[in-house]
Amino acid sequence: MTSLSNQGGVPAAAVRPIVSARQRQMTPLIDAIALSEGIDRALVHAVISQESRYHARAGSPAGAVGLMQLMPATAARYGLTPNDRYDPAKNVRAGIRYLKFLSRKFNGQLDLILAGYNAGEGAVQKYGNRIPPYRETQDYVRKVKGYLALYRQRRRHRAAGTVATAAIQAPWRRLQGSVRQNEDLARDDARSRSTGY
Template identity: 60%
Template sequence: AAERHRLDPELIHAVIRAESAYDPRARSPAGACGLMQLMPATARRFGVRDVWDPAQNIEGGVAFLRVLIDRFEGDLKLVLAAYNAGEGAVAKYGNRIPPYRETQQYVQRVLGYLGVG
């Protein structure tokens, strides 16, 4: 998936670690599912038929990351904020990290896993 979507595998690992701690059966109270914690609408958007299938879940999550990287011109902090809080939330706050504690902590956590935070 990393190669297909031209992403660093370390980024994918960092997102999976932050999202699900590598538990393919993880489910959030908000309804996000699987390794990359895809919301149902995101899974549909990227053609994921079975969010519990690790390969499909990763493919959908990585495709989403690629869209976000392109949209936010490679600004990793905005990409991660959008992955966590949604593209609309980042746009609402003028293409800045939304003032949500969870999102701000998430961005720092993933950057930390990458060794850049």
């Protein structure tokens, strides 16, 4: 799993979750690729939420396209043709590989990884391995971190809910089993009384 650090970083922005049919449709694909690439799926969803809001055919005036808004040069670096960038699986895999590259380059420092994803690794290096002083990039880092916090919180709540549900269901299932056994015994007892056996 790619390790990320957020020591002394930019605070996260308040964001609203992306809840749409597109998001629900794309989530299994995104999660499977993130798992196979060993990266936090919450990070991938956070980037996609900010980049394309789960629109597989999204495009920017700068020429970035797809779920993870890949620029032509970035896509080519990971073996994608211009048309491949519109393929959700290929786009997500290349975007994840770029995030992993940035993570290695910037020693897992989340702010720099995100700034590099938005402005390019060259811009981060130009400013002494700091977030470039571009308002768009600074806002981007805050918003993606907001989505990341939101998706991680949801995952923790789902996990806690699953554990809590299992803890509640286990005794309930035992109780249901006991009730069924008692009902079976009562039926058998009633049958034996009515037949005289």
